[in-house]
Amino acid sequence: MNVEEIIKTSKKIPLEPRTLIHMELVHNKINEIMYGALKPFEVSLQQFNVLRILRGQQGKPANLSTLNDRMVTKMSNTTRLVDKLLSKGFVNRTVCPSNRRKVEIVITDSGLKALRQMDESLEDAHKVIYQNFKKEDLEQLNYLLDKF
Amino acid sequence: MNVEEIIKTSKKIPLEPRTLIHMELVHNKINEIMYGALKPFEVSLQQFNVLRILRGQQGKPANLSTLNDRMVTKMSNTTRLVDKLLSKGFVNRTVCPSNRRKVEIVITDSGLKALRQMDESLEDAHKVIYQNFKKEDLEQLNYLLDKF
């Protein structure tokens, strides 16, 4: 990736703002590839993320605030995100019997099946995204990202 | 930044997906700080970016497609973004006399003045964002980001 080429400038950009631009460009690129990989399943990255969280629960239901805590991008509107998954038949939602303020969300068999297919598609996306990376590069990158 | 703590998981996440989550978390954090820095001026990051591009033109007008080329996040709707800057008095827009399909956009004195203030605010944001970074860390990070 060549920053200056993408934003079509010949000027030298100072290191600090350049890094922010660089991060943004990489973020956009990753998002594009990931959305492409999820497109056949008609779910957003956020929805995919929620499905993975639910699978991680191993049958144990999750409520909305738990989902929100565990989401990578915390958003205000988990209700409507779950609505979408519900309308696709990927999750079930019931009122929690012991505390009726809460809802209990579980992933369905159909959701699990779809998720397994998404995993395969995401594997391919990873291959594209990381084609120039060695394992040590990724470790070094994670080390540096921790400094933020 | 501790990935596992933020998304409240105790499980070990494989390196590749972990890096993507890491990137997303850092991106969100940077955005939050940047938007905070720009809040007093009531401009979005995209709008700020366009103002900087216009300043870089050194008086030479830019048309919409040029702006779009140079923007960090290319978007479909540069027209409406420029509308916003126009209503704030930060830019002027005129029809290009030699080719009436094009528009010519220039930054106003008021826009330049506001931009100088934003620069100061962004300087502070940089200090927050990069407080744990040495120069060599940033160089190494840029080197690794190029692999995407």
Added chain:
DNA sequence: TACATACATTTGTATATACAAATATTGTTT
């Protein structure tokens, strides 16, 4: 000149997201 094509921007519309206020339920205090 008339026609088709290409170019630059604008507009319409659907969807996404952010933020605040509203609703419903539970827990606490007097």
Added chain:
DNA sequence: AAACAATATTTGTATATACAAATGTATGTA
């Protein structure tokens, strides 16, 4: 028990963004 505060979710609304179609202008060709 009544009143109040705390919790969990839902809803309303404003704003943002993506994508496609529409508009207006310029260029090339028969």
